[in-house]
Amino acid sequence: MDNKNGNAPLAGKGEGKKTRSNFNSFEAQRQRLMDWFRTHGMIDTITARRDLDIMMPAARVHELRHRHGHQIDLVWVQQPTDCGRLHRVGQYVFHPEA
Template sequence: MSAPQKRRSPREAGNEVCLGGQLQSITDTSTAAQRQRLLAHLRHDSIDTITARRRLNIMMPAARVKELRDQGHNIATVRISRADTEGRQHNNVALYTLVPGGKQ
């Protein structure tokens, strides 16, 4: 029988995101933690700027992508149109995808 899991408040649950099958806190805003969260997400799926800000708590995704590229990760950028959480349409939103062939 496994140990009972601690119940998390809605606020605590809102500060976590599932990346790579594991819950990770999004409250650490250090650049290293943001890069780690972004790379973990990109290993499984593409992400756009609006979603990275809202879901991963990364306010400047383009800067983190540049840093990951500088580390040797091959990340492609495509421009898309996307609505924000208020329903406002934004053009030229960056959509980032980790491409095989670089550092994984």
């Protein structure tokens, strides 16, 4: 096991910037989200968590909107989770630049 939190260990001394695995960096999560948007056009909170491993998709969408200038709308929908319970979740709709 990597460490008691299940995270990749930090880089050792002399190995440059001390970072955990880049797979779940905010940048990597934003990139996965943008790749999905470019292919599918929209995503909901449940799918982002389950399929893209983004636990806080609203935060990544906020960054894409306000730091990177992307137009992404929010529509509230009722959707079942994998166990069948309905939840009110955000569905994010990407508008590619003209």
